[in-house]
Amino acid sequence: MQEERKLAQIGKYNIKAISNIVGILPGTLRAWERRYNIISPVRNDAGHRLYTEEHVYILKWLVQKVNEGFTIGQAINLYEAKEHKSSNDQSLSENLQSDALVNRIVSSLLTFEENEAHNYVNEAFSLFSVDKVLFKIISKVFILIGDKCRNGEITSAHEHFATSFLRTRLGMVYQNLPNNKHLPKLVAVCGPDEKHELGLLIFTIYLRRIGFQVIYLGASIDSNDVEQVISEVNPAGFIMSCTSKDNLKKTIDLAITIKKIKSDIIIGIGGHAVSTCDSPIMDSIQEFYIGNGQSNWDEWLKQNFNYK
Incomplete structure (x- = not known):
């Protein structure tokens, strides 16, 4: 084990090679070294930087986290936490x-x-x-x-x-996720009088990570403003979350109203109040129900937006 550790610390890649391996520009790599001191390349007799297998592992890990939406500073903090785990x-x-x-x-x-x-x-x-x-x-x-x-x-x-x-x-x-134009544009908002937005935010993050454009409005907005939002954004889908059973009927009524405003829009409803509602209610809103968890979400996205 110690021998493998020593081999991993032998300098073998110049800065051009390491840049190609991990997928970052040499200038970016130098900036990371100066600012964060996360790695210290060894020097050969000519004074040129040489990077080790250990450096390859660290840099690939950091690049992966940056690609997931973290800043390099956040990624380095996470790496240091990882190294100090019990x-x-x-x-x-x-x-x-x-x-x-x-x-x-x-x-x-x-x-x-x-x-x-x-x-x-x-x-x-x-x-x-x-x-x-x-x-x-x-x-x-x-x-x-x-x-x-x-x-x-x-x-x-x-x-x-x-x-x-x-x-x-x-x-x-x-905030660190790109809002690209690869997949359709959606609006995400809590149902009428709903304040609990964490479930909706998790779903929104998932949507943005797989490429959807999402206009995230968070806690509920005035129902009278919905028509203006749809007019200005022209979304392909409208996602609502409902946690309290007291607000479920209002959320369903709003979904039906939105369908009348824009007949081709895809409506999605999720949340605790929806997933735990009585069978007759669930039967009436099955076309809107997003489901719980990634597998249900993927199935709903596949059916409605041909995703995956």
Whole structure:
């Protein structure tokens, strides 16, 4: 093992070769070295930079995170968190690791330990891809907090603190994603009188990561403004989230109204109130129902937008 480590630290690639291997420009690589000191290339007798296999691994990891939407500074912070993760976690399987992080994040949030929660989320991003963090960790944290709130196990203060924290972390991911024109344009907004937007934000991040243009409006807007939004944006789809059962009928009514305004628009509805509604209601809105989780989402996108 020590011999392999020594071999990985032998300089063998010049800056042109390393740039081609990891896919970044030499000037960018030099800037990263100067600003962040994340790697220190060795020098040959002529004074030229030489990069090791270890450097290749580090740079590829950083480039992957940058391509997922992180800034290089954020990616380096995640890498450093990854390098300092506990030896106990290294022996856990991926599922055990993610479940352990879910429990730690929830525990931190419910004791108002914000810095501790940030550290655990950073560790999650250092270990897993953005999609896995969204679906295996943040989504589960969101569901657990919501369940505890509905069951009266935590106060509204705990729920507001946790929601604010998760919204901030999701917003960091969202703001670093490109809004390209590869796939159709969609509008995403909470249903009437809905304030819980985390589930919608997770779905929006997923849509943007796979190429959809998404106009994210967040918490509910005045129903009278919807027609103007549709007129100005001319979206191919209109996505709504509904968490409270008290707002489900209003959300369904708005979906029907939108269809009358723009008959060819694709309507999508999701959220806790939708997924847990009675069978007769579900039967009446089946055409709108997005489903829960990535596999359901992909199926809905395939049926409505020929995605994948």
